[in-house]
Amino acid sequence: MSDKMTELLEIIVKASDDKRSVDIVALDMSNISIVTDYNVITHGNSERQIGAIAQGIADAGQEAGYELKRIEGKGSSNWVLIDFGGVVAHVFSQDEREFYQLEDLWAEAATVDISDWI
Numbered sequence: 061m062s063d064k065m066t067e068l069l070e071i072i073v074k075a076s077d078d079k080r081s082v083d084i085v086a087l088d089m090s091n092i093s094i095v096t097d098y099n100v101i102t103h104g105n106s107e108r109q110i111g112a113i114a115q116g117i118a119d120a121g122q123e124a125g126y127e128l129k130r131i132e133g134k135g136s137s138n139w140v141l142i143d144f145g146g147v148v149a150h151v152f153s154q155d156e157r158e159f160y161q162l163e164d165l166w167a168e169a170a171t172v173d174i175s176d177w178i
Contacts, residue, residue, distance in 0.1 A: 065097040065146040068126050070177050072149050075120035076102050077178040079113040081151065085163055086172035099166065100149040103157045107137035113151045114140040
């Protein structure tokens with residue numbers, strides 16, 4: 061895993077935390093995915109907060125010089141995906157997060173200790 065991707069992960073986690081996202085989880089996907097190094101999973105408590113978290117992540121990554129590949133679900137109140145290539149962030153409503161259970165889907169991925177960043 062490159063230092064650049066770890067740096068981007070930190071930026072995304074801090075941006076999520078700055079917008080008061082709930083229960084941020086970072087998964088190391090490097091051994092199970094050829095698409096991305098890390099997945100960040102979190103949720104917001106309202107439609108407005110989900111949008112603010114997603115926009116905060118997109119803005120922080122771009123301001124740091126990373127290319128935003130795409131955002132999917134923007135304007136949705138349930139699930140927004142922010143794709144920077146090496147790091148993908150998933151911002152859910154609490155109900156959608158519980159329904160899709162991505163943490164369980166990728167249970168073989170190691171959880172990254174992000175406690176120093178939040």
